[in-house]
Amino acid sequence: MHAHRCILTARCEAFRGMFNSSMREGSKACQEVPIQEVSYGSFRCMLQYIYGGAVQVPDELAVELLGLADRYLLDGLKMLCGFTLRSMVSVETVARIIQAADRWDVPRSPLKQHCMSFILANYEQVVTHPVFEELSSSPHLLLEIARAAIRILAPATSCAGTAPSLRPAKRPRHV
DSSP: OOOOHHHHHHHOHHHHHHHTSSSGGGSTTOOOOOOOSOOHHHHHHHHHHHHHSOOOOOGGGHHHHHHHHHHTTOHHHHHHHHHHHHHHOOTTTHHHHHHHHHHHSOTTOHHHHHHHHHHHHTHHHHHHSGGGGGGGGOHHHHHHHHHHHHHHHHHHHHHTTOOOOOSOOOOOOOO
16 A cells, blocks of 8 residues: 655654654665554555545444554544444444443543443343453453442432341341
8 A cells, every 4th residue: 555654754643753763664765664463444544534634434444443543643533433433332332342442542431431321221231242241351341330330220229228238137036
């Protein structure tokens, strides 16, 4: 794929660092930069963003493109990916999307918060869906979900006076 070094340098901090360094890519003699572990479609979409400042993020590339945008320090592209992913949240996709948001999006990300709200609002359907098991590789997310769920359940049960007691019941005394 062909691109202009001057445009990449002007529009992308990661490429600027790469081309203005003593790394191999910084040499004027370097005509090719190998890009590893990314699909052609995602990289092409990222280049369209770098060149044009905006891009339509395809649903099927949104998660990979979010990771690529994070890798190349493109916050605007991360935001566009977040908009696309937010519209894709469903029982079948929320586990994958919350993992992507947790890994690559900004701290306290609106995308992650949207996923968390969706999980809590659809708790039974989400946690019983087979895709939810993918979160076993992210125990910290499972813990966050459990803590958020208990914050919702605890006030409801304690207000109704139906919260179970954790103390052992007293035995009646026989006289």
